[in-house]
Amino acid sequence: MQIKIVDDIFDPWQEIQQFQSSAKDMQGKYGATSIFVGTMRDFNEGDNVKGMTLEHYPGMTEKQLTAIVDEAMQKWSVIDALVVHRVGDIFPDEPIVLVAVWTSHRGDAFDSSRDIMEALKSKAPFWKKEILLTDAERWVGKNTDGYMS
Amino acid sequence: MSIKVRYFASLKETIGRSEDELSFIEVSSVADIWNRVNADKERPDNILAAVNMEYVDFDCLVNDNDEVAFFPPVTGG
Numbered sequence: 001m002q003i004k005i006v007d008d009i010f011d012p013w014q015e016i017q018q019f020q021s022s023a024k025d026m027q028g029k030y031g032a033t034s035i036f037v038g039t040m041r042d043f044n045e046g047d048n049v050k051g052m053t054l055e056h057y058p059g060m061t062e063k064q065l066t067a068i069v070d071e072a073m074q075k076w077s078v079i080d081a082l083v084v085h086r087v088g089d090i091f092p093d094e095p096i097v098l099v100a101v102w103t104s105h106r107g108d109a110f111d112s113s114r115d116i117m118e119a120l121k122s123k124a125p126f127w128k129k130e131i132l133l134t135d136a137e138r139w140v141g142k143n144t145d146g147y148m149s
Numbered sequence: 150m151s152i153k154v155r156y157f158a159s160l161k162e163t164i165g166r167s168e169d170e171l172s173f174i175e176v177s178s179v180a181d182i183w184n185r186v187n188a189d190k191e192r193p194d195n196i197l198a199a200v201n202m203e204y205v206d207f208d209c210l211v212n213d214n215d216e217v218a219f220f221p222p223v224t225g226g
Contacts, residue, residue, distance in 0.1 A: 055157060055158050057202070085226075097225070097226050124226070125223050126225025142195075142222045143222075
């Protein structure tokens with residue numbers, strides 16, 4: 001398992017490739033890989049957004065993410081997992097989060113990646129402050145259920 | 150007993166500081182800690198608490214050298 005908190009732009013596809021090629025133990029063992037990438041939008045709650053600052057609680061963030069991934073690995077027979085999350089100043093089209101899991105079978109891959117992502121949304125101590133096109137700033141009050149309506 | 154109290158995100162801005170250091174001798178819960186450092190401010194309903202980086206209820210008792218944190222609902226991902 002690898003948990004990374006990064007304060008600069010990252011390439012999720014490069015992270016996956018790097019992790020997969022260095023994880024020699026899982027070679028020949030995994031039959032499914034499920035990947036979720038969350039990217040910054042340029043709109044939220046009816047307003048145009050030009051940037052965002054992501055604050056986190058150093059130490060607690062890593063601790064919570066490790067516990068979340070550990071639990072999912074037990075529950076879903078995950079062979080290995082990678083979570084990367086951005087902090088600091090971020091702009092539209094930049095990746096915010098990557099969750100990648102490697103499992104023997106597709107059901108465990110789909111379910112565990114969803115499980116990790118939902119738990120991250122409700123437990124990992126990150127907070128978003130948006131900068132609107134008008135230069136006004138506002139804290140995001142809470143996460144949504146993840147659907148358009 | 151010595152306790153470090155930390156605040157994050159919008160709560161840090163509302164309170165106007167990121168941390169407090171407390172020294173006292175009474176047995177105290179997380180709720181007592183809030184009242185001790187922010188006696189002039191009502192605790193917002195949606196605020197979460199952690200002790201030593203683990204989520205806790207407000208009736209959780211604190212120990213010497215604990216780090217207590219208060220913050221709004223998380224919005225990562």
